[in-house]
Amino acid sequence: MLTMQQTTHSVSITNFEFIKSTFPELYRLANEMEYYYSTDHSCALLKARLFAEVWCHQTAQFFNLKLAKNSDLSQKINQLKLSSTVPTYIIDELSLIRTSTNHGVHASQEWEGSWRSVVSCSRTQVKQTLKATFELAQFSYFNLANELGEQAIWQEPVLENTVSNVNLALNGCPQANLAIAEQAYSQLLSIKNQVSTLSNKTNKKAYNTLNKKDLEYWLSRAHSLNASGTWQLYAQAYEQKFLEESKTINAEYCYKQAIKECTTGESYFLYANYLSVIGQPKRAWTFCEESAKHGYHQAIVALQKKHYRSDDSIYNHWVKQGVEYKEINSFTIDAANKLELWLTDKENDLAKKRARTALITAQATQAPGYQYLKAFCDYFGYWGKTPRLNVVSELINTYKNLPGTVYYQTRLFSILKEHTAHRVTAIEIGCVAIKLEKNIKLKAQIQFEIAMLMKEELASCGKVKCSFGLKALIKESAQLGYEKAKQFLKLPVGKALMRDNSFISQTTTFKQVNRQKQKIAKKQAKKANKK
Numbered sequence: 031m032l033t034m035q036q037t038t039h040s041v042s043i044t045n046f047e048f049i050k051s052t053f054p055e056l057y058r059l060a061n062e063m064e065y066y067y068s069t070d071h072s073c074a075l076l077k078a079r080l081f082a083e084v085w086c087h088q089t090a091q092f093f094n095l096k097l098a099k100n101s102d103l104s105q106k107i108n109q110l111k112l113s114s115t116v117p118t119y120i121i122d123e124l125s126l127i128r129t130s131t132n133h134g135v136h137a138s139q140e141w142e143g144s145w146r147s148v149v150s151c152s153r154t155q156v157k158q159t160l161k162a163t164f165e166l167a168q169f170s171y172f173n174l175a176n177e178l179g180e181q182a183i184w185q186e187p188v189l190e191n192t193v194s195n196v197n198l199a200l201n202g203c204p205q206a207n208l209a210i211a212e213q214a215y216s217q218l219l220s221i222k223n224q225v226s227t228l229s230n231k232t233n234k235k236a237y238n239t240l241n242k243k244d245l246e247y248w249l250s251r252a253h254s255l256n257a258s259g260t261w262q263l264y265a266q267a268y269e270q271k272f273l274e275e276s277k278t279i280n281a282e283y284c285y286k287q288a289i290k291e292c293t294t295g296e297s298y299f300l301y302a303n304y305l306s307v308i309g310q311p312k313r314a315w316t317f318c319e320e321s322a323k324h325g326y327h328q329a330i331v332a333l334q335k336k337h338y339r340s341d342d343s344i345y346n347h348w349v350k351q352g353v354e355y356k357e358i359n360s361f362t363i364d365a366a367n368k369l370e371l372w373l374t375d376k377e378n379d380l381a382k383k384r385a386r387t388a389l390i391t392a393q394a395t396q397a398p399g400y401q402y403l404k405a406f407c408d409y410f411g412y413w414g415k416t417p418r419l420n421v422v423s424e425l426i427n428t429y430k431n432l433p434g435t436v437y438y439q440t441r442l443f444s445i446l447k448e449h450t451a452h453r454v455t456a457i458e459i460g461c462v463a464i465k466l467e468k469n470i471k472l473k474a475q476i477q478f479e480i481a482m483l484m485k486e487e488l489a490s491c492g493k494v495k496c497s498f499g500l501k502a503l504i505k506e507s508a509q510l511g512y513e514k515a516k517q518f519l520k521l522p523v524g525k526a527l528m529r530d531n532s533f534i535s536q537t538t539t540f541k542q543v544n545r546q547k548q549k550i551a552k553k554q555a556k557k558a559n560k561k
Contacts (some may be wrong), residue, residue: 068212218245265304
């Protein structure tokens with residue numbers, strides 16, 4: 031029998047620490063996978079495949095399923111899929127691991143004087159595979175082990191043992207050379223982002239110079255060894271002024287070379303950011319869209335923010351793209367949108383099914399803010415449940431976790447206005463709803479209801495904080511045609527309120543930034559750094 035020696039490797043960023051005690055075997059494989067991430071892609075993919083195999087057996091055991099003996103990974107995935115015990119997104123992650131590891135573990139040959147094996151995988155493929163295993167680990171931790179806690183975000187692992195990495199790099203490993211170059215770049219970036227990393231300016235300058243030389247040396251070696259991703263790192267280094275540009279080789283040239291070989295959309299997005307900084311927003315958004323088409327998450331989020339509350343059709347398109355490419359916030363946005371569609375037409379059974387399915391998916395993926403949507407449905411007793419009015423505090427505690435492109439303010443205000451204990455929060459939420467609400471009639475209604483809440487709060491506490499004036503809200507609501515506001519102004523109480531000058535409004539103003547002083551300060555800072 032083949033026995034495997036269990037070893038633990040040192041990685042400075044460990045993404046799988048949370049499963050160490052709950053799933054020790056998965057943790058061991060994950061630790062080895064992260065160790066080989068920047069040194070040997072084929073080994074990293076092999077460990078990822080083993081991780082998926084073990085995960086399938088452990089999950090099947092949890093659900094009392096018997097996987098076929100001596101079956102390959104594709105058969106195991108199909109069995110889990112047919113059992114309907116595992117969500118669709120997990121099946122997709124397993125399939126991604128299977129296809130990526132097939133390409134990576136099976137080597138090809140090419141003729142260069144003599145035959146040699148070549149691993150047919152890129153750093154990007156390995157990164158995607160590791161992210162997929164991370165999703166499997168989180169599913170096991172939260173759904174199978176029923177552990178509590180916030181869902182973490184995957185971070186690129188970095189080896190602590192730099193010496194072993196240097197040995198591999200000097201022996202001609204492209205990934206190891208690139209890993210050391212990336213480490214030097216990260217150190218330079220962290221120094222640049224901090225005001226005073228080293229107290230002594232001379233030491234700081236020497237440290238910067240040393241890191242720049244490291245970056246230049248290891249990056250040139252990685253580039254000569256045809257490591258994938260060197261053009262992108264060159265572009266970033268030139269952009270941050272860590273390397274000196276020439277007339278022909280500069281950040282823009284390197285970004286153009288990087289996007290030629292980019293398959294994930296990252297280079298497109300970085301180029302878009304660069305164009306935005308140098309004052310070319312139109313070109314920047316064009317490349318941002320290209321990045322999003324490749325499924326790059328940050329680009330998808332940026333486009334969602336751009337079209338939120340301005341163009342619903344384009345916004346919904348990028349939400350759909352986000353779900354397709356498993357951008358975590360998009361699951362919450364999709365669920366919120368589908369829930370809103372059903373609430374506007376409750377007789378539509380298909381819309382109801384879609385909304386419920388989207389909510390289940392958001393909960394299964396632990397998408398940010400799904401707790402708010404769940405509490406919202408529990409409050410009204412949707413899906414055949416008994417209404418639970420005591421979940422108001424949960425709504426207040428979780429609404430801030432929602433992605434910034436979910437429109438929840440109007441419906442949350444309609445709930446909170448009925449609860450005296452949460453009157454202050456209702457006013458705060460209502461003020462945001464006024465700014466975002468497109469429906470004029472509904473906007474007028476919210477304005478009047480906020481005014482009445484402010485009136486009650488003044489009577490109760492003697493003061494109230496709001497973005498709008500009490501009288502102005504009532505007047506504008508009446509001007510927009512809200513009937514109750516019109517009637518209120520005709521009543522003696524309303525007339526007395528509008529004549530009452532005892533209200534004292536204090537407006538907080540913020541001074542504008544003095545741009546001229548800012549420019550002078552920046553110039554002085556640059557001169558100080560050069561000395």
